Amino acid sequence: MVKVATWNVNSIKARLPILLDWLERARPDVVLLQELKCVEDNFPRFEIEALGYKAAVVGQKSYNGVALLSTAPIEDPVTRLPGDEADEQARYVEGTTHGLRVASIYLPNGNPVASDKYPYKLDWMARLRDHARGLLEREQAVVLGGDYNVIPAPEDCYDPAAWSGDALFKPETRGAFREILNLGYTEAFRALHAEPHTYTFWDYQAGAWQNDQGVRIDHVLLSPQAADRLMDCTIDKEPRGKERASDHTPVVCELSP
């Protein structure tokens, strides 16, 4: 069994004790991290490697930053999403490990919608779609996991009316997400769990966690060859309840050998 997890840690420096504790307990084989908020030289490589993980890291000062951790070597890394050479934001890292082609994705938030951030989000999603299409030609198990900043359907948030018009929930955003799924990718959690109102993010403000007012925006997309092997997909809410928690919590998939 290969256990693959994705987690937006909202600063790897601030979250290091919680992350290390979780890695020791959950023991995933592959971990996709987002929002490191540090340059590559400040990534806590020593502590991560001490737990038996190799790391492919794409860092950026203060913002963004993604990593791919694995208990096996990481081959043929790709450190930026193709399609825009001028895009300097650290939001994508991909590599081959445990026989899987795996990517850690930090898709742009896109708010405010009236700013240039929303067209950047939609353009980034189109680039991801085009790249995801190319990955299918490998005819292998591909796992595209991360913080998509997309609420796929009304039942994936506590109050659809409150999210109406938001960059995470606009019809154009959800349509762009569906375009990727319609290439032939399976969204792992929803494929196995029909229950509504199951979240991966809860805002720090206004008691969102205590009142279970969240959104489901962290997703794992599987190529047909990976979906054939999908045994389980769970949201581990335990880390979100800790002191100094990230506002996101891990999503964990198990793939049969």
Added chain:
DNA sequence: ATGACTCGCAACGCGAGA
């Protein structure tokens, strides 16, 4: 209630997050 938290920066409040 255009607010509420939490982060990095090198700030001593601000931008960003979602």
